[in-house]
Amino acid sequence: MSGRLVGMSTTDPILAERAARHGFATRPATDVATAAATVCGIQAQDSQASRLGVRSRSMGVTEKDVLAAIEQRSVVRTWLMRNTIHLVPADDVRWMTALLGPMIRRRSNRLPKGKHKK
Numbered sequence: 001m002s003g004r005l006v007g008m009s010t011t012d013p014i015l016a017e018r019a020a021r022h023g024f025a026t027r028p029a030t031d032v033a034t035a036a037a038t039v040c041g042i043q044a045q046d047s048q049a050s051r052l053g054v055r056s057r058s059m060g061v062t063e064k065d066v067l068a069a070i071e072q073r074s075v076v077r078t079w080l081m082r083n084t085i086h087l088v089p090a091d092d093v094r095w096m097t098a099l100l101g102p103m104i105r106r107r108s109n110r111l112p113k114g115k116h117k118k
Helices: 011-022 032-038 045-054 065-070 090-112
Strands: 077-080 085-089
Touching: 011 065, 032 045, 032 077, 032 085, 032 090, 045 065, 045 077, 045 085, 077 090, 085 090
Parallel strands: none
Antiparallel strands: 077 085
């Protein structure tokens, strides 16, 4: 395990490792972009849940901090992985779009006509 679990205990080493890898164990981030980068993006279909996802991976970051980071564009809500919206660091959007964009386009082209806009 990478660190002590903050606010939770477990004897299951796999659960502990998963919590550590997702940033829940040590809550290493001190800002919104770092929290999103910890896991290559936070699920953001539900904006309120994404704010909680950031705060659960960080220490001292508030909901207002998350909203300010979105407003200041240090993080971006965009459609990248698994055909869902994610909150990602603005510095990573270009390479992530270049990497994942072709896959999204292929999936979009497979949809029946009328199910997506071109």
